[in-house]
Amino acid sequence: MNSIREQIIQKLLIGLAEIRQASGYNTECGANVQRVRQIFDPGELPxxxxxxxxDEAAKEYGNTVLIMPVRISGLALFESENPSVVSERILADLIEAMTGITWTLPFSSGGPYVIQIGDIIEGDDSEASGFVAGVQVTSGSWETEDAAGTLTLRRVRxxxxxxxxxxxxxxxxxxxAAGAMTGTEARERIFGTLVERIDYESGGTDDYPESGEIAVGAAALFNITYRITAGDPYSQP
Structure with missing residues (x-):
């Protein structure tokens, strides 16, 4: 039986695996998510x-509030690109995956233009906008201009x-649009009801590659708040 803390860590590893370009992120760092690794071979990157x-703990009546700091590092080969540019992409992906809101917007009458991941979609009346992170067609087709389904959006304004x-x-x-959009915070999407909040504390790159090095990284520190029943790390109140 896993403790609540261990359950949170395991769900975090699964959630970070979503950081892929096919899901609208800038990097492929989610292709290989590890836990407490000191060294990566170039072939294991990104x-x-x-x-x-x-944890930091604070007791309340009948339960204990815990804050677990988690340092998440992303690593990638920078090849011919400026390593600072690559590291900023990694950091942005980590922040968005851990704290961003994912929105679902039902749509109909789609076509003939085929909406793609990476598109910026805009409302003609509301002037709202959102980054398309996923497209699911459940009926019709783009060719016949009656595609219907759902758009997964991030960075909605x-x-x-x-x-x-x-x-x-x-x-x-x-x-x-074929209905109201609904949003899911990263906290709920990754952890369900295990976690109360996620706070981004700091992030960036401490050391850039020296001559001859081929990889760059960025790290972010997040504080994850959760509760356990007093004296019982395996249950929540």
Whole structure:
């Protein structure tokens, strides 16, 4: 039987595996998520390394509130790119995966333009916008202009109206919103009900590669707050 803390760590490893370009992130670091690794071979990169730190505790009646600091490091080969640019992409992915909100927006009347991951979709009436991180077509097709399904959005600005037409850049009326959008915080998406909050404390790159080195990394520190029943690390109140 795993403690609540161990359950949280295991869910974190699974959640970080979503950091892939196919899910709209900038890097492929989620392809190899490890726990407390000191050294990675170049052939193992890109990768993520998770280091849980000791809890801080505060007692309340009948339960204990715990804050677990977790240092998450992303590593990647920078090849011909500026290593600072690559490290900033890694950091942005870590912050978004751990603290961002994922939105689901139902759509209909899609086509003939095929909405792609990476598109910025805009509401023609609301002027809301969002980064397309996923597209699921459940009926119809783009070719016949009756595709329907759901869009997974991140980095949403404003709020889409339930039935407005949507555009992508110069492509107008690519589909219509078919209902209200709903959002899920990273805390709930990754941990379900185990965790109360996630706070980003700090992040960046301490040391850039020296001559002859081929990889760069960025690390971020997050504080994860959760509860356990007083004296019982295996249950929550």
């Amino acid at each position: 990768a993520i390394d998770v280091w849980p730190h000791p 404003g709020r889409f109206l339930p039935s407005e037409t949507l555009s992508v850049g110069t492509e107008s009326n690519v589909c219509a």
